Amino acid sequence: MSSxxxxxxxxxxxxxxxxxxxxxxxxxxxxxKYGPVDAAQVLYxxxxxxxxxxxxxxxxxxxxxxxxxxxxxxxALEQNSFFLTIKSKFPQTDLWPGDRSGNQPWPRVQPLSGGxxxxxxxxxxxxxxxxxxxxGLARFGWDFDSSGxxxxxxxxxxxxxxxxxxxxxxxxxxxxxxxxxxPQQ
Numbered sequence: 001m002s003s004x005x006x007x008x009x010x011x012x013x014x015x016x017x018x019x020x021x022x023x024x025x026x027x028x029x030x031x032x033k034y035g036p037v038d039a040a041q042v043l044y045x046x047x048x049x050x051x052x053x054x055x056x057x058x059x060x061x062x063x064x065x066x067x068x069x070x071x072x073x074x075x076a077l078e079q080n081s082f083f084l085t086i087k088s089k090f091p092q093t094d095l096w097p098g099d100r101s102g103n104q105p106w107p108r109v110q111p112l113s114g115g116x117x118x119x120x121x122x123x124x125x126x127x128x129x130x131x132x133x134x135x136g137l138a139r140f141g142w143d144f145d146s147s148g149x150x151x152x153x154x155x156x157x158x159x160x161x162x163x164x165x166x167x168x169x170x171x172x173x174x175x176x177x178x179x180x181x182x183p184q185q
Contacts, residue, residue, distance in 0.1 A: 017042065017055075020063055026053065032106055036148035037117060041105045049130060052101040056119060059148035066107070066121045067097035072140050076155035083125070083138070090127035090135045098123050107142075115146030120156060 001011045010028065017026045021044070029052075030041040037059035044051050056064040064071070077083050077095065087093050098121065108120040118141040125136035139156040 013040075013057075017063060021065075030103075030105070034109055034117060034119075036146065037119070037144050039106060039119070041100060050097060050099065050101075052099075052105065054098075054100040054105050054107070054121070056142060056144075056150075059144055059150060061150060064142070064150060066119070066142065067100070067123075069095060069097065069123075071142075072123075072153050073155050077138060080155060080157065082136070082157065086125060086136045090133070092128040092132075093125050093135055095138055096124050096126045096130065110141075112143060112145075116144050116151070118143050118154075 001014060002008075013028055014026065018024070024044055025046060026042040026044045028040050029043045032039045038057050040055045040057045042053045042055055044053060050067075054066045056066060072095065074095070083093075110118050110120065112118050120139055120141050123138045123140065124134050125138055127133045127135045137158055139158050141154040141156055143151040143154060145151055
């Protein structure tokens with residue numbers, strides 16, 4: 001990267017990410033400053049399926065991948081009434097990493113009491129495999145204190161999609177009547 005003219009900070013970031021991502025090469029494609037923690041969109045050119053990631057950077061720890069699902073408060077999700085309702089209708093539903101590609105991968109950010117910051121990240125609820133039916137959305141807040149130290153994730157209650165949760169009878173097509181013939185004179 002250095003020989004191609006990449007700035008020293010970019011080289012340093014890529015090396016740090018390489019160590020943290022188990023030897024996977026990642027290249028920062030976009031950056032947004034929030035302070036004390038910032039966000040970076042990263043492209044993993046050799047990764048299968050989803051090549052993009054959203055990382056929370058410059059805090060403590062230095063890099064957090066928002067799609068590290070082990071960091072999410074799964075217990076709160078599995079006790080959530082909306083999630084349980086979705087799960088009763090779609091039994092194979094689980095939480096999946098989100099699509100972090102595109103020009104606007106940025107999370108919603110809101111202040112916390114005491115000067116901290118919360119990044120609100122959405123995750124699809126999918127019934128089965130990666131390519132299966134999306135049946136809902138879960139949102140989690142990634143909470144940091146005023147110095148940028150990661151505290152925890154918090155489930156943010158999200159109602160289920162209304163049309164998936166209502167039991168509606170199947171609609172039958174309305175038969176089309178041919179136009180009446182003109183009256184005979």
